[in-house]
Amino acid sequence: MNFAQPLIPATLIRRYKRFLADCRLVDGQEITAHCANPGSMMGLADPGMKVWLEPNDDPKKKLKYGWRLVEHADGHFTGVDTSVPNRALRAALEAGEVAELAAYKTVRAEVKYGANSRIDFLLQQDGLPDCYVEVKSVTLSRQPGLAEFPDSVTARGTKHLGELANMVEQGHRAVMLYLVQRTDCERFQLAADIDPAYADAFASAYAAGVEKLVLGTRITPQGVEVAGPLSRE
Numbered sequence: 612m613n614f615a616q617p618l619i620p621a622t623l624i625r626r627y628k629r630f631l632a633d634c635r636l637v638d639g640q641e642i643t644a645h646c647a648n649p650g651s652m653m654g655l656a657d658p659g660m661k662v663w664l665e666p667n668d669d670p671k672k673k674l675k676y677g678w679r680l681v682e683h684a685d686g687h688f689t690g691v692d693t694s695v696p697n698r699a700l701r702a703a704l705e706a707g708e709v710a711e712l713a714a715y716k717t718v719r720a721e722v723k724y725g726a727n728s729r730i731d732f733l734l735q736q737d738g739l740p741d742c743y744v745e746v747k748s749v750t751l752s753r754q755p756g757l758a759e760f761p762d763s764v765t766a767r768g769t770k771h772l773g774e775l776a777n778m779v780e781q782g783h784r785a786v787m788l789y790l791v792q793r794t795d796c797e798r799f800q801l802a803a804d805i806d807p808a809y810a811d812a813f814a815s816a817y818a819a820g821v822e823k824l825v826l827g828t829r830i831t832p833q834g835v836e837v838a839g840p841l842s843r844e
Contacts, residue, residue, distance in 0.1 A: 612695065612698050612699040612702050612834050612835050612836065613833060613834035614665050614679060614832075614833065614834055615665065615667075616665050616666055616667060617832075617833075618663040618664060618665050618679055618680065618832040618833075619636065619637075619663065619664055619666060620637060620661060620662070620663055620664075620682075620832075621634040621635060621636050621637070621642075621644075621661075621662050621663070621664050622634060622635045622659060622660070622661060622662070623656065623657070623658055623659065623660045623661075623662050624641065624658060625658055626646055626652065626656040629646065629648075629649050630645060630646050630647070630648075630649070631643055631644075631645070631646060631674075632644045632645075632646045632656075632662075632678050634662060634664060634676070634678070642664075642675070642676055643674055643676075644664050644674060644676035644677060644678045645672075645674045645676070645677045645678065646678045646691070647677060647678070647691075647692040647693055647694055648678075648691050648692065648693050648750075649693070650693070650750075650761070650762050650763055651762045651763040652691060652750070652762070653751055653753075653762045653763075654751065654752065654753070655681050655689055655691055655750060660681055660682075661681070661682040662678055662680065662681055662682070663678075663679050663680035663681075663682060663688075663832050664676040664677065664678055664679065665677045665679050677692065678691055678692070679691065679692050679695070680830065680832065683795060685795065687793065687794040687795035688793075688794050688830040688831065688832075689750050689752075689792055689793045689794075689795075689830070690748075690750070690792035690793075690828065690830050690835055691750060691792075693748045695748075695792070695835050696746055696747075696748045696790040696792060696828075696835075697720070697731055697732075697746055699790075699828065699835045699836060699837050700731075700732070700746055700788070700790060700826075700837055701718060701720060701732070702837075703836075703837040704718045704732060704734070705718050708837065709824075709826070709837065711786075711822075711824055712734060712742065712744070712786070712824075714736055714739060715734035715735060715736045715739065715742055716735075716736050717734065717735040717736060718732055718733075718734055719732065719733045719734075719735070720732055720733075724743065724774065724778070725771075725774035725777065725778075726770075726774065728770070728771065728774055730743045730744065730745060731744055731745055731746040732744040732746070739784075740782060740783050740784045741778075741783045741784065742783070742784040742785070742786060743775060743778045743783060743784070743785045743786070744785075744786045744788055745771050745772075745775055745785075745786070745787055745788065746788050746789075746790055747760055747761075747768065747787070747788070747789050747790070748790055748792055749789050749790060749791040749792060749793070749799065749825075750762065750792050750793060751802060752793055752795065752796055753802075755795075756795065756796055756797050756798055757796060757798045757799070757800065758791045758793055758796035758798065758799045758800075758841070759799070759800055759801065759802040759805075760789055760799075760801060760802060761802060761805060761806050761809060762802070762805065763805065763806070764805070764806045764808070764809070765806060765809055766808075768806075768809055769806075769808055769809050769812040772787065772809070772812040772813055772815070772816040772821065773812060773815075773816065775787060775816055775821045776815065776816040776819040776820070776821055779819055779820040779821055780819065784822070785816075785820070785821045785822065786821070786822045786823075786824055787813070787816065787821055787822065787823050787824070788824045788825075788826065789823075789824070789825045789826070790826050790828060790837065791825065791826065791827050791828060791841055792828055792830065792835070793828075793830075794827075794828070794829070794830050796827070796841065797827075797841060797842060798841060798842045799825045799841050799842070801813060824840070825840060825841045826838065826839065826840055826841065827839060827840070827841050
């Protein structure tokens with residue numbers, strides 16, 4: 612998945628009201644960018660960080676920049692736009708690039724299911740059980756090389772795990788897919804200390820037959836692509 616417009620570098624001044632970020636462009640101009648991430652963004656919103664913004668000339672948009680990436684001192688990137696994982700993953704699913712799910716040829720997004728919820732992807736194929744795929748963007752890293760989820764309490768995520776377990780009970784296949792939007796991590800684990808209820812819900816869902824899939828990403832200022840599986844702890 613390529614970004615619609617070439618990204619430009621900037622320096623983060625501050626993130627506030629969850630969806631706003633003041634940034635300084637390389638020419639010194641200060642602008643406000645849209646931050647498409649409602650999470651805590653722990654470790655990713657410190658003033659002075661190098662960020663990458665996507666400009667736009669859409670007259671319907673009040674803010675003319677969108678915050679897409681954080682660049683770390685070692686040259687690695689983290690994707691902070693929570694809409695990117697589903698866009699990148701859809702391209703990979705339709706191209707049959709996710710080995711564990713490649714047998715499914717029909718990919719439907721945002722299908723209603725459960726209790727007033729929508730599944731990120733419903734995969735279908737004659738002769739196979741329907742496959743419900745819930746996607747979570749992973750951006751937290753508190754130890755070198757280790758990605759974690761969640762970065763804050765997520766009651767919504769806990770609800771989704773219960774609904775996935777219900778799909779398995781009904782005879783379907785269900786997958787909890789964690790897409791790690793960091794290029795500096797090779798391992799993944801749940802952050803049980805941040806949200807014990809989510810960790811417990813995952814353990815119950817996994818015991819009920821919900822599958823766990825953790826994929827990495829290749830990230831550059833040009834775009835984001837789904838990479839292979841990461842190690843799980």
